[in-house]
Amino acid sequence: GQQVMQIPQYQHVQEGEDFTTYCNSSTTLSNIQWYKQRPGGHPVFLIQLVKSGEVKKQKRLTFQFGEAKKNSSLHITATQTTDVGTYFCAWGSQGNLIFGKGTKLSVKP
Amino acid sequence: GAGVSQSPRYKVAKRGQDVALRCDPISGHVSLFWYQQALGQGPEFLTYFQNEAQLDKSGLPSDRFFAERPEGSVSTLKIQRTQQEDSAVYLCASRRGSSGNTIYFGEGSWLTVV
Numbered sequence: 001g002q003q004v005m006q007i008p009q010y011q012h013v014q015e016g017e018d019f020t021t022y023c024n025s026s027t028t029l030s031n032i033q034w035y036k037q038r039p040g041g042h043p044v045f046l047i048q049l050v051k052s053g054e055v056k057k058q059k060r061l062t063f064q065f066g067e068a069k070k071n072s073s074l075h076i077t078a079t080q081t082t083d084v085g086t087y088f089c090a091w092g093s094q095g096n097l098i099f100g101k102g103t104k105l106s107v108k109p
Numbered sequence: 110g111a112g113v114s115q116s117p118r119y120k121v122a123k124r125g126q127d128v129a130l131r132c133d134p135i136s137g138h139v140s141l142f143w144y145q146q147a148l149g150q151g152p153e154f155l156t157y158f159q160n161e162a163q164l165d166k167s168g169l170p171s172d173r174f175f176a177e178r179p180e181g182s183v184s185t186l187k188i189q190r191t192q193q194e195d196s197a198v199y200l201c202a203s204r205r206g207s208s209g210n211t212i213y214f215g216e217g218s219w220l221t222v223v
Contacts, residue, residue: 033211041216042214042215042216043200043214045211045212086151088152096142097142097154097212099144099151099153099154100151101150101151102150102151104149
């Protein structure tokens with residue numbers, strides 16, 4: 001079956017440092033989505049990537065979808081305390097949506 | 110409604126009790142999902158509806174779990190004879206179309222089984 005790993009599981013950074021989380025699949029993905037979940041909150045959609053090699057930016061966040069559509073990354077430049085939370089990748093499968101295990105980001109002011 | 114609404118927000122059940130969790134999706138949304146999220150874990154897929162049809166229930170952990178969406182709108186997740194390992198947040202999400210679009214989550218129903 002499809003195996004998608006999300007790494008790292010945890011990341012602790014000093015405010016102002018950069019942060020990256022990765023999702024790697026053993027098979028080609030049709031699309032990938034990224035969600036953010038604040039502590040005590042629910043997952044909130046950030047972005048969807050569909051095309052091979054796609055790069056999208058949202059202010060300090062940069063999302064990439066690999067050329068082979070087997071990996072994706074979320075990079076945050078100059079983290080702020082408001083970036084704290086868990087970031088999940090998710091991928092579609094026959095209408096369903098499966099989530100990775102997430103990367104929990106903590107930011108030290 | 111404006112967003113996905115879930116009730117109750119918090120439920121404490123005694124082991125062996127039955128519980129019912131309700132989800133009101135965004136009006137007009139075709140797809141509806143139920144996820145289970147244990148503390149510190151990612152959302153684990155339970156089941157998926159397209160309108161009133163339950164297209165995938167492969168994530169339901171046992172036959173104690175049952176979900177329905179009889180009129181293609183409101184959905185109910187029922188857990189019979191609750192056990193301590195059922196303690197989790199149960200998240201409902203909806204999507205406008207049948208695939209590909211963003212899914213929108215509700216605030217979740219926090220279930221504690223004592």
